Amino acid sequence: MSVLEGCRVLLVEDESLVAMLAEDMLLDLGCEVVVAMRLDKALAYARTVMFDLAVLDVNLGATSSYPVADLLSTRGIPFLFATGYGTAGLEADYRGVPVMQKPYQRGQMAELLCHLLTCTTIPDKPAAAGALPCLCLTGLKPVGPAQFRAD
Amino acid sequence: MPTRQSFKSSASASATLPTLRRGSELFETERRLNAVLNNASVAIFLMDDRQHCVYMNRAAELLTGFGLDEVVARDCPLHDIVHHTYPDGRPFPLADCAIDRAFPENNQEKGEEVFVHKDGRFYPVGFTASPIRDDTTKIIGTIIEVRDISEEKAAAERQRLLTNELNHRVKNTLATVQSIAAQTFRGQTDPAVRQVFDARIAALSNAHNVLTDANWESAGLRSVIDRALAPHALAEPDAERFRLTGPDTRLHPKVAVTLSMALHELMTNASKYGALSVPTGRVTLTWTVAHDDSGAEHLGLIWTESGGPSVSEPTRKGFGSRLIERQLPMEFDGSATITYAPTGVVCQIDIPLTALGWHGQDVVAGRSAE
Numbered sequence: 001m002s003v004l005e006g007c008r009v010l011l012v013e014d015e016s017l018v019a020m021l022a023e024d025m026l027l028d029l030g031c032e033v034v035v036a037m038r039l040d041k042a043l044a045y046a047r048t049v050m051f052d053l054a055v056l057d058v059n060l061g062a063t064s065s066y067p068v069a070d071l072l073s074t075r076g077i078p079f080l081f082a083t084g085y086g087t088a089g090l091e092a093d094y095r096g097v098p099v100m101q102k103p104y105q106r107g108q109m110a111e112l113l114c115h116l117l118t119c120t121t122i123p124d125k126p127a128a129a130g131a132l133p134c135l136c137l138t139g140l141k142p143v144g145p146a147q148f149r150a151d
Numbered sequence: 152m153p154t155r156q157s158f159k160s161s162a163s164a165s166a167t168l169p170t171l172r173r174g175s176e177l178f179e180t181e182r183r184l185n186a187v188l189n190n191a192s193v194a195i196f197l198m199d200d201r202q203h204c205v206y207m208n209r210a211a212e213l214l215t216g217f218g219l220d221e222v223v224a225r226d227c228p229l230h231d232i233v234h235h236t237y238p239d240g241r242p243f244p245l246a247d248c249a250i251d252r253a254f255p256e257n258n259q260e261k262g263e264e265v266f267v268h269k270d271g272r273f274y275p276v277g278f279t280a281s282p283i284r285d286d287t288t289k290i291i292g293t294i295i296e297v298r299d300i301s302e303e304k305a306a307a308e309r310q311r312l313l314t315n316e317l318n319h320r321v322k323n324t325l326a327t328v329q330s331i332a333a334q335t336f337r338g339q340t341d342p343a344v345r346q347v348f349d350a351r352i353a354a355l356s357n358a359h360n361v362l363t364d365a366n367w368e369s370a371g372l373r374s375v376i377d378r379a380l381a382p383h384a385l386a387e388p389d390a391e392r393f394r395l396t397g398p399d400t401r402l403h404p405k406v407a408v409t410l411s412m413a414l415h416e417l418m419t420n421a422s423k424y425g426a427l428s429v430p431t432g433r434v435t436l437t438w439t440v441a442h443d444d445s446g447a448e449h450l451g452l453i454w455t456e457s458g459g460p461s462v463s464e465p466t467r468k469g470f471g472s473r474l475i476e477r478q479l480p481m482e483f484d485g486s487a488t489i490t491y492a493p494t495g496v497v498c499q500i501d502i503p504l505t506a507l508g509w510h511g512q513d514v515v516a517g518r519s520a521e
Binding site for chain 1: 170405409412470473474479481482484
C-alpha cells in the first residue's frame with residue numbers, strides 16, 4: 001500500500017480539463033482530493049482545512065499560486081509546484097520548491113509526493129513565512145519515475 | 152498667389168534672434184521656447200504657405216539627416232526633400248501628400264507615412280499636421296510633428312509573427328496528440344471511443360480558432376456557439392433544428408474554451424441519445440448577458456431539448472456532466488445544472504463574465520437565428 005493512501009491533498013489547478021486529469025491521478029494514488037480552481041478558493045482551503053500535501057499549478061490565469069504557497073509554508077504543509085515552465089519559470093524565492101513538469105504524469109506525481117511526505121529536511125514545525133518545504137530535491141537529481149515506486 | 156503674410160525665411164528670422172533685446176520679456180520667452188523645441192524628442196517642422204520649411208528643431212534634423220540651413224537653401228517644398236519617393240520607388244507628388252493637405256484643407260491631420268532619409272533609406276513616421284493662423288485667422292502655415300515609428304512597426308511585426316507561430320503550434324500540438332492517440336490505441340480501442348476522442352480534440356481545436364481570430368485576447372460569444380454547434384448543424388438539412396437567441400458579447404479566452412467544450416458535450420449527447428437523435432427533435436439555446444445586484448455581469452445560458460425520445464436520468468455520469476456541472480462552476484465561480492426532464496435535457500449555465508479591459512465597447516447587437 002502506498003504511503004499516499006488516504007492522504008489529504010489540496011489540488012490547485014485553474015484549467016477545467018487539466019484539473020480533471022490531475023484529480024483522477026491523485027484519486028488513483030489513493031489520495032483524498034480537494035480541488036480549487038480559483039485563487040480565492042485555494043486561499044480559503046489553505047487557511048482553514050488541514051492537508052497532508054498540496055499540488056499547486058503556478059499560473060492561475062492572470063494571477064499565481066504563490067500566496068497559497070506562502071500560507072502552506074507557514075502551516076508546515078509540504079507542497080509542490082506544477083508548471084509547464086520548469087524551475088526556471090519560478091520566482092526566485094520559490095526556486096527550492098520541488099517542481100513537477102507539466103503535462104501531469106502519474107509516476108512523477110507519485111514520486112514527488114512520496115518524497116515530500118518522507119523527506120527529513122522538511123521541518124516538522126511550521127516554517128517561517130517564505131521558508132521552503134523541501135531543500136534536498138532542488139536540482140540534485142533528475143526527476144523520473146524509475147527511482148521510486150509509489151505503488 | 153495668396154496675399155497672406157508668409158513667414159520670414161528662416162535665415163533672416165534666426166539672424167535677428169541673438170540680437171534681440173537681452174533681458175527683455177521677449178528674449179526670455181524666446182529662450183524658453185528654444186529650450187523646449189530643441190530638447191523635444193519629437194521632430195517639429197514649421198512650414199510656410201508654399202510648404203517650404205522655415206524652421207525645424209534639433210530632433211527634426213536628426214530624424215531627416217538634413218540641417219535647417221540645407222533645407223532652406225534648397226528653396227523647395229519640404230516634401231520634395233524628405234518625402235519625394237514611395238518605398239516602391241515611384242515618385243511621390245506633393246499634391247498626393249496627406250501631410251500637406253493639412254494646410255489647404257484646414258484640418259488637423261494625423262497619419263503615418265514613410266519618409267526618405269538624407270542617406271536614402273526609408274523610415275516609417277507618425278505625424279500630426281495642424282494649420283497656423285494669423286491675427287485675422289487666415290492660415291499662414293503648418294506645424295508638423297513627426298516621430299520615427301520604426302520600432303513600433305518592428306514590434307507589431309514581431310507580435311504578428313509570434314501570434315501566427317502560436318496559432319500554428321497549438322493546432323499542430325493538438326493534431327500531434329490526436330496522431331499519438333491513434334497510433335497508441337490502434338486496434339486496441341473501440342472505434343466508437345476513438346471517434347469520441349477525435350471529436351473532442353476537434354472541438355478544442357475549434358475553440359482555439361475563435362481565439363486566434365482576435366489575437367488571443369477574447370472571443371465572440373456568438374462565434375463560440377456557432378463553431379461548437381457547427382459539426383452537427385452543418386450536417387443537418389433541417390435549419391429549424393437549432394434555435395439560437397441572445398446578444399453577442401466578448402468572452403475571456405478561458406471562458407471561451409471551457410464553454411466550447413461544454414456545448415460540444417451537450418451537442419454530442421443530444422445527437423446520441425437526445426433531441427438530435429430523431430428527426431423531430433429541436434434544440435433551443437437562449438442566452439442573456441445581464442448585471443446582478445452587485446453590478447457584476449453574468450452570462451446566463453439555457454440549452455433546452457424538445458421533441459426527442461423520452462429522457463431519463465443516466466445511471467452513470469460521464470465526462471460531459473462532470474465538465475459542465477462540476478468543473479465549469481469551479482473554474483468561473485458560476486453555476487451549472489443539467490436536468491433530465493422526460494421531455495428533453497435542459498442545461499442551465501451561469502457564468503460571471505471576467506472583465507476584459509475594453510468590455511462594453513465591443514458588445515454588438517446579437518443576431519437572432521429566428
